[in-house]
Amino acid sequence: MIHFEGVSKIYEKQLALKEITLSIEKxxxxxxxxxxxxxxxxxxxxxxxxxxxxxxxxxxxxxDLSVITQKEIPLLRRxxxxxxxxxxxxxxxxxxxxxxxxxxxxxxxxxxLKDFVFDSLRLVNLRHKIEAYPPTLSGGEQQRIAIARAIxxxxxxxxxxxxxxxxxxxxxxxxxxxxxxxxxxxTTVVIATHNPDLYTHSGRRVFKLQxxxxxxxxVL
Amino acid sequence: MIxxxxxxxxxxxxxxxxxxxxxxALSAGVGLxxxxxxxxxxxxxxxxxxxxxxxxxxxxxxxxxxxxxxINKLLLNLKNNSxxxxxxxxxxxxxxxxxxxxxxxxxFLIEGLDENPLPDSVEIRLRSDAVEKALLKDxxxxxxxxxxxxxxxxxEDVMESIVMIKKAVETSGxxxxxxxxxxxxxxxxxxxxxxxxxxxxxxxTFKLLGASGGFIRAPFLIEGAAIGIAGGLVASLMVFGLTxxxxxxxxxxxxxxxxxxxxxxxxxxxxxxxxxxxxxVAGAFLSIGRIRY
Numbered sequence: 001m002i003h004f005e006g007v008s009k010i011y012e013k014q015l016a017l018k019e020i021t022l023s024i025e026k027x028x029x030x031x032x033x034x035x036x037x038x039x040x041x042x043x044x045x046x047x048x049x050x051x052x053x054x055x056x057x058x059x060x061x062x063x064d065l066s067v068i069t070q071k072e073i074p075l076l077r078r079x080x081x082x083x084x085x086x087x088x089x090x091x092x093x094x095x096x097x098x099x100x101x102x103x104x105x106x107x108x109x110x111x112x113l114k115d116f117v118f119d120s121l122r123l124v125n126l127r128h129k130i131e132a133y134p135p136t137l138s139g140g141e142q143q144r145i146a147i148a149r150a151i152x153x154x155x156x157x158x159x160x161x162x163x164x165x166x167x168x169x170x171x172x173x174x175x176x177x178x179x180x181x182x183x184x185x186x187t188t189v190v191i192a193t194h195n196p197d198l199y200t201h202s203g204r205r206v207f208k209l210q211x212x213x214x215x216x217x218x219v220l
Numbered sequence: 221m222i223x224x225x226x227x228x229x230x231x232x233x234x235x236x237x238x239x240x241x242x243x244x245a246l247s248a249g250v251g252l253x254x255x256x257x258x259x260x261x262x263x264x265x266x267x268x269x270x271x272x273x274x275x276x277x278x279x280x281x282x283x284x285x286x287x288x289x290x291i292n293k294l295l296l297n298l299k300n301n302s303x304x305x306x307x308x309x310x311x312x313x314x315x316x317x318x319x320x321x322x323x324x325x326x327x328f329l330i331e332g333l334d335e336n337p338l339p340d341s342v343e344i345r346l347r348s349d350a351v352e353k354a355l356l357k358d359x360x361x362x363x364x365x366x367x368x369x370x371x372x373x374x375x376e377d378v379m380e381s382i383v384m385i386k387k388a389v390e391t392s393g394x395x396x397x398x399x400x401x402x403x404x405x406x407x408x409x410x411x412x413x414x415x416x417x418x419x420x421x422x423x424x425t426f427k428l429l430g431a432s433g434g435f436i437r438a439p440f441l442i443e444g445a446a447i448g449i450a451g452g453l454v455a456s457l458m459v460f461g462l463t464x465x466x467x468x469x470x471x472x473x474x475x476x477x478x479x480x481x482x483x484x485x486x487x488x489x490x491x492x493x494x495x496x497x498x499x500x501v502a503g504a505f506l507s508i509g510r511i512r513y
């Protein structure tokens with residue numbers, strides 16, 4: 001589903017990722033780990049074409065990202081659901097509107113998208129917050145709204161960047177359970193985290209990054 | 221891609237940035253009003269110029285002792301000419317009688333004359349579509365070449381002045397309209413740019429979620445169109461106000477009646493909002509440019 005072949009990314013003459021080669025299969029749930037600045041976010045950004053590789057070949061689904069056109073980028077992003085580290089919720093829109101956004105982008109009408117939004121919010125246990133605005137929600141609730149938005153259009157790939165950062169253990173567990181549930185339905189899930197509690201004893205592949213290099217892959 | 225959501229997004233923004241939009245619509249309205257006034261001036265000058273040949277008389281003074289059949293032949297030729305509306309002979313006797321009538325109390329001035337000094341003449345009136353200066357010049361040249369014609373009087377100076385004024389108004393008017401149109405376009409360009417930057421975060425999120433260029437652009441194009449229509453309506457109102465002022469003035473100042481804009485009022489009420497919408501959409505389109513991912 002996702003194939004990196006010798007991919008490098010340079011930011012202002014500094015190598016952010018060095019010759020990364022890895023493959024993530026369809027339906028897998030994997031972790032990308034490493035300390036801050038190791039390149040986890042950059043690796044995710046490359047997958048949804050927010051950044052372009054300077055070197056190497058990167059294939060996501062049917063798209064070869066080294067030759068992808070501007071018109072194809074929105075189509076690629078529609079097959080990827082993203083949980084951003086800073087959530088990227090729109091403060092002036094209600095929870096319903098925030099979660100409905102990926103469906104509106106796909107051209108669904110109000111009537112057609114309602115059920116998808118309700119199902120998604122039910123999955124993250126926030127159906128009752130439908131009329132609320134993001135600034136009135138706690139960090140954990142905002143995180144769950146971001147997840148609901150990422151999964152509402154049933155993407156083939158789900159990317160989550162530090163999805164449990166600053167959350168208490170109870171919220172962390174709830175969110176990890178949601179990811180496992182989504183993965184069980186066949187979605188490929190990639191979680192970038194520096195928190196070892198998430199992947200230890202998970203039985204999943206863990207890609208370890210250190211200063212932009214892939215230093216190992218383990219099943220933990 | 222324009223959806224119901226695009227309209228909602230656009231109208232939310234119109235409400236949220238109310239004053240920016242009001243100022244943009246008013247500026248566009250004033251610009252469109254000036255364009256409307258210039259167009260009305262064009263029309264008025266054109267219609268005056270068009271009617272000119274109808275009022276325009278060419279007098280051919282015939283040489284003394286020109287035989288009657290030659291004059292009749294000339295009259296027949298003139299009547300068959302497509303530029304001529306009418307041609308009639310004024311004999312030297314009727315011309316003298318006419319002169320006497322005009323002189324009234326001063327008719328003693330010509331009483332001492334032994335013989336009638338006035339020549340036979342032919343009065344020609346032109347069709348309204350024969351206003352073209354070049355055509356008229358050719359026609360006059362043709363008449364001058366008739367051997368029995370002694371002299372021609374056709375108010376050349378007046379004709380030339382009108383044509384010159386018409387040309388000057390046209391050229392400067394077109395240049396002025398082009399400048400104002402550019403100004404209006406720039407007004408929309410900057411307004412939509414401000415609105416776009418105010419929602420930059422939102423737009424960036426849309427892009428990351430897979431929105432197409434069309435989806436992102438649509439609300440701003442709608443917003444441009446809405447501001448444009450509002451501007452057009454402002455201009456229409458101003459034109460309507462002007463018709464009322466003209467209607468009032470024309471009862472006191474008769475020359476105002478020749479600048480009658482009442483017949484164009486309905487066209488302006490439709491054209492101005494439409495022109496505003498087009499300029500608004502064009503300004504928004506230029507302002508947003510290509511969406512880059």
